[in-house]
Amino acid sequence: MGQEGESDNISEILYDKKYTCPVCQKKFTSKKPRHSKLRLKEEHGDFFKEYEQLNPSYYMVNVCYHCGYAYTDQFSSPKPAQIKEIKEQVSENWVPRDYGSIRDFQMAVESLKLGILCGQLKGEKYNILATLLLHTAWIHREAQDYNNEKRFLNLAREYFLKVYQEDTSGQVDLPKLLFLLGELSRRLDKRDEALSWFSKLVSDKGIKDEKMINRAREQWMLIKKEKERQSGEG
Numbered sequence: 713m714g715q716e717g718e719s720d721n722i723s724e725i726l727y728d729k730k731y732t733c734p735v736c737q738k739k740f741t742s743k744k745p746r747h748s749k750l751r752l753k754e755e756h757g758d759f760f761k762e763y764e765q766l767n768p769s770y771y772m773v774n775v776c777y778h779c780g781y782a783y784t785d786q787f788s789s790p791k792p793a794q795i796k797e798i799k800e801q802v803s804e805n806w807v808p809r810d811y812g813s814i815r816d817f818q819m820a821v822e823s824l825k826l827g828i829l830c831g832q833l834k835g836e837k838y839n840i841l842a843t844l845l846l847h848t849a850w851i852h853r854e855a856q857d858y859n860n861e862k863r864f865l866n867l868a869r870e871y872f873l874k875v876y877q878e879d880t881s882g883q884v885d886l887p888k889l890l891f892l893l894g895e896l897s898r899r900l901d902k903r904d905e906a907l908s909w910f911s912k913l914v915s916d917k918g919i920k921d922e923k924m925i926n927r928a929r930e931q932w933m934l935i936k937k938e939k940e941r942q943s944g945e946g
């Protein structure tokens with residue numbers, strides 16, 4: 713008994729979006745979720761939104777059926793030298809495969825990994841690559857593959873660190889970035905590192921994002937308590 717706009721039927725939640733591949737110029741479609749139809753189940757500390765019906769991360773990467781170029785709607789359009797690189801590194805080995813249908817876990821992992829590869833080949837922004845790595849960690853968490861979750865959380869952390877150190881575009885949401893660096897470190901058992909990121913966020917006088925500051929304060933306390941408990945156990 714869903715309310716209006718809600719559905720449990722995956723084929724009703726997804727729609728076909730048409731793309732023209734920026735590498736080979738051919739047309740293909742990719743499924744995208746209608747966010748208005750998704751019911752939130754839980755939001756995790758690292759911003760992973762778990763929905764009841766499906767995981768939108770499965771559909772964030774568009775994979776061209778014809779040449780294998782994989783990208784998100786946030787990628788900038790590739791320059792001629794980048795197109796050449798992608799054709800040599802990806803398209804030449806590509807066996808046409810259709811990612812335009814409903815994706816299972818395996819297809820989702822493949823599409824995200826291809827997206828990360830193509831993003832790296834074309835030198836996409838660190839923020840975009842870090843986000844793809846984070847989504848790859850989340851789908852492994854959901855599938856209870858915790859080794860791969862940690863592997864991708866760590867890679868995401870490394871790329872978010874590059875964003876912090878090198879992205880001077882001014883488009884970065886600094887409070888959210890600092891919080892994520894703290895939270896990913898915490899989830900990877902790097903507690904002292906986590907504490908220092910959360911402290912940075914809480915003590916930066918220029919940051920006015922109260923919500924993020926409070927979240928950082930809560931996580932900071934959580935780690936302090938964990939540390940006390942462990943030292944108490946000897």
Ligand SMILES: [Zn+2]
Nearest residue numbers: 733736776779
């Ligand atoms: Zn293509």
